Amino acid sequence: MDTKIIIRFRNRSRQDQTVEFPTPLDGPIRFGREADCEVAFDPDREDLVSRQHARLEADAQDAAAFKLTDLDSRNGTFVNRQRITGTVTLRAGDIIQFGAGGPEMEFDLSPRPVVAKATRLAEPAAPSTRDAAPAPAPAVVPAAKVAVGKETIERMIQHSESKVRRTQSIAAAAVLLVVAACVFGFYHLRNAGPAGSPAEVANQNLDSVVFFEVGWKVVDTESGRQIYQVTMPNKVSDDQGNSKPLVSGGPAYLPVFVTLNQQLEPMLSTEDGGGNYRPIGGQHTGSGFVVSSDGFILTNRHVAATWLTRYNFPDSVGVVVQFDDNMKVKDITAISQQRFPAWVPANARVLVSGSLDSGGIRLLRNSVSGKSIEGRTDYMDVTFARNRVRIPAKLARVSDQIDVAMVKIDIPRPLRKVEMLDNYNTIKQGDGILIMGYPAVSPVVVGEVKSQDVFNRAEEAKVIPDPTLSVGNIGRVIRGQAGLTEATYSSFGDVYQLTVNSTGAGNSGGPVFDDRGRVIGIFTSSNSLDVKVTFAVPIRYGMELMGTSRVM
Numbered sequence: 001m002d003t004k005i006i007i008r009f010r011n012r013s014r015q016d017q018t019v020e021f022p023t024p025l026d027g028p029i030r031f032g033r034e035a036d037c038e039v040a041f042d043p044d045r046e047d048l049v050s051r052q053h054a055r056l057e058a059d060a061q062d063a064a065a066f067k068l069t070d071l072d073s074r075n076g077t078f079v080n081r082q083r084i085t086g087t088v089t090l091r092a093g094d095i096i097q098f099g100a101g102g103p104e105m106e107f108d109l110s111p112r113p114v115v116a117k118a119t120r121l122a123e124p125a126a127p128s129t130r131d132a133a134p135a136p137a138p139a140v141v142p143a144a145k146v147a148v149g150k151e152t153i154e155r156m157i158q159h160s161e162s163k164v165r166r167t168q169s170i171a172a173a174a175v176l177l178v179v180a181a182c183v184f185g186f187y188h189l190r191n192a193g194p195a196g197s198p199a200e201v202a203n204q205n206l207d208s209v210v211f212f213e214v215g216w217k218v219v220d221t222e223s224g225r226q227i228y229q230v231t232m233p234n235k236v237s238d239d240q241g242n243s244k245p246l247v248s249g250g251p252a253y254l255p256v257f258v259t260l261n262q263q264l265e266p267m268l269s270t271e272d273g274g275g276n277y278r279p280i281g282g283q284h285t286g287s288g289f290v291v292s293s294d295g296f297i298l299t300n301r302h303v304a305a306t307w308l309t310r311y312n313f314p315d316s317v318g319v320v321v322q323f324d325d326n327m328k329v330k331d332i333t334a335i336s337q338q339r340f341p342a343w344v345p346a347n348a349r350v351l352v353s354g355s356l357d358s359g360g361i362r363l364l365r366n367s368v369s370g371k372s373i374e375g376r377t378d379y380m381d382v383t384f385a386r387n388r389v390r391i392p393a394k395l396a397r398v399s400d401q402i403d404v405a406m407v408k409i410d411i412p413r414p415l416r417k418v419e420m421l422d423n424y425n426t427i428k429q430g431d432g433i434l435i436m437g438y439p440a441v442s443p444v445v446v447g448e449v450k451s452q453d454v455f456n457r458a459e460e461a462k463v464i465p466d467p468t469l470s471v472g473n474i475g476r477v478i479r480g481q482a483g484l485t486e487a488t489y490s491s492f493g494d495v496y497q498l499t500v501n502s503t504g505a506g507n508s509g510g511p512v513f514d515d516r517g518r519v520i521g522i523f524t525s526s527n528s529l530d531v532k533v534t535f536a537v538p539i540r541y542g543m544e545l546m547g548t549s550r551v552m
Helices: 150-192 198-206 541-545
Strands: 004-009 018-022 028-030 054-058 066-072 077-079 089-092 096-098 104-110 208-218 231-233 253-260 261-267 281-290 296-299 319-322 329-336 350-353 360-363 371-385 391-398 405-411 432-438 446-449 461-465 468-478 497-498 511-514 521-530 530-536
Touching: 018 066, 018 350, 066 077, 150 231, 198 432, 198 468, 253 360, 371 405, 497 521, 521 541
Parallel strands: 253 319
Antiparallel strands: 004 018, 004 104, 028 054, 054 066, 066 089, 077 096, 096 104, 208 281, 208 371, 231 253, 253 261, 281 296, 296 405, 319 329, 350 360, 371 391, 391 405, 432 468, 432 511, 446 461, 468 497, 497 530, 511 521, 521 530
């Protein structure tokens, strides 16, 4: 007769309901709030259960035995009131619970396996009559009457009083321990806050929110050389041959732009112009958060792959140069920074070889495969909160449609990851949020590192990152494609507008939590006019990078 696995619910709305699975199992039985779990829980009502909380499967060595594995759940898995780590073997009648106070269920088998009764321990055997003579019966001696004197009675009284004093001392010590426990509990609650409070969310995720330091550049894939923006001297000659500034009060060299298909483009070169051309690249900081125990981290695309986002030209003024048919300069016009193009380095289209008037202009074309321009990180270091050791990171994946990227660090010990919740279809205006990250506006703490290396005695100062916590609400949900009767869309993209103004540059890539400590978005940018408005990318776009999905 085939054995059936029976999962019998013991509390909550499904009390006394059962779910049965025939054996042998086709695959593992997963418990969680995801809809495709074999035993699925209500995602709104059973919020102590993780998306994939635990897994039940047959023992590889014994098909009649079954093992339960906790899948790094946030609130833990309990068997018979004891929290488990890793995998345990279940017995018929064991009680499983997901999270302290969470849903309970009984694991059972039908028919139940027959378990042999434990072997009874025998009484010690009497000596054998063949090996030893029977011992003579002890003589019965009547007890003598002993008179109790005054001194004996006094000693008995003193002993009794001493015993009472010891009992009272033990009781007093127990009372003190209880009071101390209450004081500690009150102090912990006052400082940590209740579950889901800002203090608790910050405490639970401190080891998951990381600080980024990045240096980057762009290169010509044909030559492998770094790319610079061409500049020209800030001077012109009048009719008498006298030199004067082209832009009064401007820098010694001005960045050059050209017009291509009625659009301004920076003129680029693989030469450095004798040190006067501007390298395309830069340095910046950012934030991110751990999404897997083996070292994958989500952040913004403009943090980890900056060449794929709008470039901020460092100059305040520049010039537009026009050429004649022989590629000689025929006109120069000064422009302010407000007229600089919204340009993305990876989409560069004009590259000149040699000097400005050498005539070696090459037009770059973007094709469906291959690249003319590629970005490279000179360094991308990740530092955990309140640590000083930098960990090199490498780019793992980049979204092709929104400001999200994923990087990987290599570290032998498992990392603490955040819990994520894709609530894109249910999020609404007014929902509470919390943001963690490393905004540049926040004062930094610097630690002095004294080297103990005999071959490198240099001392250095390092920033010790300490994340900022900001609290607010969802101010507005902006859909990239609203999905109304007529096709509508947002030119700003698919984002959540936040009512948080205590953060900004440097916080890019940091997690946006809901009021229960689950990541629902990735902080991306801010706009400042008469007020400051901040934005986050829905977490679903980060979760997409963690797997693969077909588009056709």
